[in-house]
Amino acid sequence: MPRAENADEEVRPAPERRRRPTADDRMLTFHSRLRERGLKSTGQRDDIARVFFELRRHISAEELYAEVKKVNPHVGYATIYRTLKLLKECDLLFERHFDEGQARYEVAGEHHHDHFICDRCGKIIEFENDDLERMQRAIAQKMGVLLTHHKMELYGLCADCRTRQ
Template sequence: MHRFFRPVALLISFARIILRTYERIMRHRNRTLEMMALKSTTVQEPTTIETRCAAAGMRMTEQRRVIARVLAEASDHPDVEELYRRCAAVDDKISISTVYRTVKLFEDAGIIERHDFREGRARYETMRDSHHDHLINLRDGQVIEFTSDEIEKLQAEVARKLGYRLVDHRLELYCVPMDDE
């Protein structure tokens, strides 16, 4: 009789393991479904980039939408590699080639602006209606945006003295910290 109970005990243990695994899978599935429902019911306001893409008649895939949102939320001027890292944290199916193509598409449409700050890599920001200039810290690559009425007046005055009317400009100041020897 002892031989009979041993296989039954093993079957019962095996059934318990299967049941626990099934319960874990179902809990995970339910959490996933809840998150999907939350995402679908949470209405996010379109970013400036998304609005401009729609105005340009651009088809907005989910991956383009993620890239647009990450760019719109950036407080710095990310390059494509940094943008890819941030986007992949949101959607791990985004490839770096998708980021490159989308950034080029947004740039060609005048939705984002490309900057080459002497680092050998392009950095991007949302195209703005208001003008600003950039100060670039050569030690750490930090980009600081600023505006200066005095600089704006001086540039217009220089152009006027040389017989021109200033219509646009880009000013980039490359600096090191004052305490840097």
């Protein structure tokens, strides 16, 4: 089942959501990976990481900044940016570049999925398709290449924008 996501809309079925690690789990992982790197957790870093883990996915740095400000008004944009970089280095974040848009960040370690992006409203819908995955592996095999990862992005008008046309 596809998961529509823009504002606060989320249609993933509940049982699947419950199996996902909580923000607390991810904070523990974050702290242990910081320790591995000889880094300490700081109050600001923690506030940013927690908001990121708790929030909806595919968030831009500016959106995250606005959300973190509600929790900790002292956090500066540079700290947001550095923390996003750190989360990426800790393999806790995926950076996405959809079309020419600004970078968007989502929590890593979720099930593999691809994206549909609405050209009009910017809604991002996640999908998984076994046939598509199989076909990509078959293409790679035919070319004799070793596939490490892929990005599949579909663009167009979402169902809402279509009906509004």
